[in-house]
Amino acid sequence: MDHPVIEAQNLTKQYGNFTAVKDLNLIVSAGEVFGLLGPNGAGKTTTILMLLGLTEPTRGQVRVLGLDPTRYPLSVKARVGYLPDQVGFYDDLTARENLSYIARLNGLSGKELNLRVEEALEHVHLRRVADQRVGTFSRGMRQRLGLADVLLKRPQLIIMDEPTQGLDPELAREFLGLIHSLKQEGITILLSSHLLHQVQEVCDRVGLFHRGQMVLEGTVPDLAQKVLGGAYVIGVHAEGSPEELQNALRMVSQVRAVHSVASDRYQVEAQSDVRAEIAQAVVQAGGRLFGLTIQHQNLEEIYRRYFEEAKDAQAA
Amino acid sequence: MLKLLDSWRRPTEREGSPWIGLGAVLFKEMADHLTGARMRILELLIVITAVGTVYTALQNLNRNNSEFLYLRLFTTAQDPLPSFVGFLGFLVPLIAIALAFDAVNSEFNRRTLSRILAQPVYRDAFLFGKFLSCLLTLAIVFAAIWLLIFGLGIVSLGVPPTAEETGRALLFLIATVFYGGIWISLALLFSILFRSPATAALAAIAVWLFFTVFWNIVAGLLLPVFAPQQVTNLLDLIAVWELQLALERISPIRLFAEIAVILLRPAERSLGIILPIQLDRALLGAPLPLDQSLLLIWPHLTSLIAATFLLFAVGYVIFQRQEIRA
Ligand SMILES: Nc1ncnc2c1ncn2[C@@H]1O[C@H](COP(=O)(O)OP(=O)(O)OP(=O)(O)O)[C@@H](O)[C@H]1O
Ligand SMILES: [Mg+2]
Numbered sequence: 001m002d003h004p005v006i007e008a009q010n011l012t013k014q015y016g017n018f019t020a021v022k023d024l025n026l027i028v029s030a031g032e033v034f035g036l037l038g039p040n041g042a043g044k045t046t047t048i049l050m051l052l053g054l055t056e057p058t059r060g061q062v063r064v065l066g067l068d069p070t071r072y073p074l075s076v077k078a079r080v081g082y083l084p085d086q087v088g089f090y091d092d093l094t095a096r097e098n099l100s101y102i103a104r105l106n107g108l109s110g111k112e113l114n115l116r117v118e119e120a121l122e123h124v125h126l127r128r129v130a131d132q133r134v135g136t137f138s139r140g141m142r143q144r145l146g147l148a149d150v151l152l153k154r155p156q157l158i159i160m161d162e163p164t165q166g167l168d169p170e171l172a173r174e175f176l177g178l179i180h181s182l183k184q185e186g187i188t189i190l191l192s193s194h195l196l197h198q199v200q201e202v203c204d205r206v207g208l209f210h211r212g213q214m215v216l217e218g219t220v221p222d223l224a225q226k227v228l229g230g231a232y233v234i235g236v237h238a239e240g241s242p243e244e245l246q247n248a249l250r251m252v253s254q255v256r257a258v259h260s261v262a263s264d265r266y267q268v269e270a271q272s273d274v275r276a277e278i279a280q281a282v283v284q285a286g287g288r289l290f291g292l293t294i295q296h297q298n299l300e301e302i303y304r305r306y307f308e309e310a311k312d313a314q315a316a
Numbered sequence: 317m318l319k320l321l322d323s324w325r326r327p328t329e330r331e332g333s334p335w336i337g338l339g340a341v342l343f344k345e346m347a348d349h350l351t352g353a354r355m356r357i358l359e360l361l362i363v364i365t366a367v368g369t370v371y372t373a374l375q376n377l378n379r380n381n382s383e384f385l386y387l388r389l390f391t392t393a394q395d396p397l398p399s400f401v402g403f404l405g406f407l408v409p410l411i412a413i414a415l416a417f418d419a420v421n422s423e424f425n426r427r428t429l430s431r432i433l434a435q436p437v438y439r440d441a442f443l444f445g446k447f448l449s450c451l452l453t454l455a456i457v458f459a460a461i462w463l464l465i466f467g468l469g470i471v472s473l474g475v476p477p478t479a480e481e482t483g484r485a486l487l488f489l490i491a492t493v494f495y496g497g498i499w500i501s502l503a504l505l506f507s508i509l510f511r512s513p514a515t516a517a518l519a520a521i522a523v524w525l526f527f528t529v530f531w532n533i534v535a536g537l538l539l540p541v542f543a544p545q546q547v548t549n550l551l552d553l554i555a556v557w558e559l560q561l562a563l564e565r566i567s568p569i570r571l572f573a574e575i576a577v578i579l580l581r582p583a584e585r586s587l588g589i590i591l592p593i594q595l596d597r598a599l600l601g602a603p604l605p606l607d608q609s610l611l612l613i614w615p616h617l618t619s620l621i622a623a624t625f626l627l628f629a630v631g632y633v634i635f636q637r638q639e640i641r642a
């Protein structure tokens with residue numbers, strides 16, 4: 001495909017005087033999984049609504065699959081699946097009936113309709129309860145039904161607003177697995193979430209929103225480089241005199257800081273992976289080394305650090 | 317200015333038909349209406365009213381006069397019970413409101429609306445499907461009631477209805493459905509305006525109450541404002557009279573009552589005062605032929621339909637611009 005799946009230029013949404021999204025530039029290419037992050041009220045949902053043509057942008061351009069969603073809403077909506085943040089169903093209808101209605105709205109009928117509905121139910125493992133009223137469904141089952149509803153139209157792009165919110169860890173993992181398998185099928189995915197380790201797990205790239213602006217954007221290592229200055233955090237488990245050990249650790253080249261976490265555990269921040277040098281230093285200082293762990297670059301850390309700095313900058 | 321022009325142009329430039337998906341929406345809504353518990357209650361209400369009033373009408377019917385026996389089933393009243401037509405005047409609005417007051421806001425509250433509108437259909441199809449399903453449901457229910465009344469008539473009167481009676485009853489059925497249409501579009505409008513179904517229902521009932529109870533009083537108060545100050549001759553008097561009629565006819569309830577009289581009591585000649593010119597071809601007391609009756613109620617029917625369209629259009633414009641968040 002020549003053009004990107006999502007392309008936004010100077011996208012802005014104002015509610016009266018309040019700017020919910022400001023000058024957003026975003027490009028998501030085919031087959032990518034892109035994560036929108038940011039605190040509550042940062043403008044993630046508003047961005048999603050504009051991409052779908054569910055609300056009109058105040059300014060700026062959007063192209064979804066090469067089309068303007070306000071000019072070609074039907075073509076866009078026929079190809080894009082949307083899972084809202086609080087997905088609702090007709091509680092007195094069964095899961096199958098709910099899906100059939102959506103399928104009919106997508107112009108399906110007869111055999112093809114039944115085929116697609118069964119396929120979608122199968123995909124999210126809901127066939128067993130397909131003839132149960134949705135009113136009896138648990139939160140997790142509803143969320144999976146929401147995904148089935150999106151898969152019905154065999155979308156090229158899926159947009160999900162906080163898809164794993166309210167799911168138990170096991171189900172959240174299963175949901176992430178489903179997202180992963182969709183990516184394997186070549187479907188482009190845009191999702192927003194507050195659960196950073198999950199985002200890190202499934203997303204190729206992330207964008208960090210803050211007060212309506214996308215302040216950071218890139219792969220997780222990119223962001224780590226930008227925010228943490230490429231720091232490596234190494235956990236050390238060693239017995240020995242704490243002062244001597246800490247001193248020895250500080251002497252290792254490229255180490256920037258050493259914190260004591262517990263009586264026999266330390267956290268070392270370094271500019272590169274200096275695990276071998278640390279081992280040597282501990283032994284030379286007469287300590288007994290039990291373990292060395294390197295913490296991989298962590299979105300949680302990046303997020304925390306970014307907003308700490310933002311707060312400091314504001315206070316200054 | 318350019319942006320304004322743009323927003324005007326846009327609807328005509330939209331891709332595809334606005335009615336894609338109308339069938340799907342209509343099908344689902346009809347199924348909901350016809351199987352819902354609300355429908356059972358409404359049906360029970362009308363059946364009781366129909367059987368009750370027709371039964372008393374049968375008791376009081378003057379069978380020696382065989383003219384329009386069946387139509388008199390609809391209109392014969394016995395104190396303290398009004399006739400079936402009298403009941404219809406306020407039952408139809410009530411049923412229409414009951415069908416439509418939560419059409420849009422319930423979808424919003426159930427959070428199904430954003431999921432529906434993320435499908436490749438226009439909001440036009442969604443809204444019109446809602447309206448049409450209410451109207452069709454109303455039509456089905458009243459068609460059934462009409463059949464029930466005619467059935468009761470055949471069993472107890474022992475004579476079949478004449479072609480003209482059937483025609484008039486059928487026309488009255490259509491007029492009743494149109495009369496329901498105006499209340500449906502009103503309730504639909506409120507269901508778009510108010511997020512809470514209870515508020516929407518209350519607002520619609522308030523409008524209905526206003527026209528049922530207070531409009532005649534208001535019309536009486538308004539009359540001196542518009543009427544000529546001094547009434548000196550007959551022409552002025554007629555002018556005042558016509559003005560009063562026009563004011564009263566703003567109420568759909570009044571329009572419906574007049575339609576009922578013309579269609580079901582063919583012997584009543586005119587709705588206003590009768591001028592000698594109008595008496596021209598007519599023999600006083602002889603029933604008006606069906607085509608003449610139809611001519612008389614034509615303006616009534618068109619105003620009912622026009623008001624329905626207007627209310628629907630207002631709702632449509634508001635709904636188009638609403639942002640659907642969750
Ligand atoms: N209709 C509206 N009128 C005025 N302000 C609004 C409206 N809708 C949203 N906002 C504001 O726009 C901002 C962005 O909201 P948005 O829902 O996009 O945030 P979000 O990033 O999705 O937050 P969350 O993580 O809580 O879902 C919020 O501050 C909200 O108060
Ligand atoms: Mg949100």
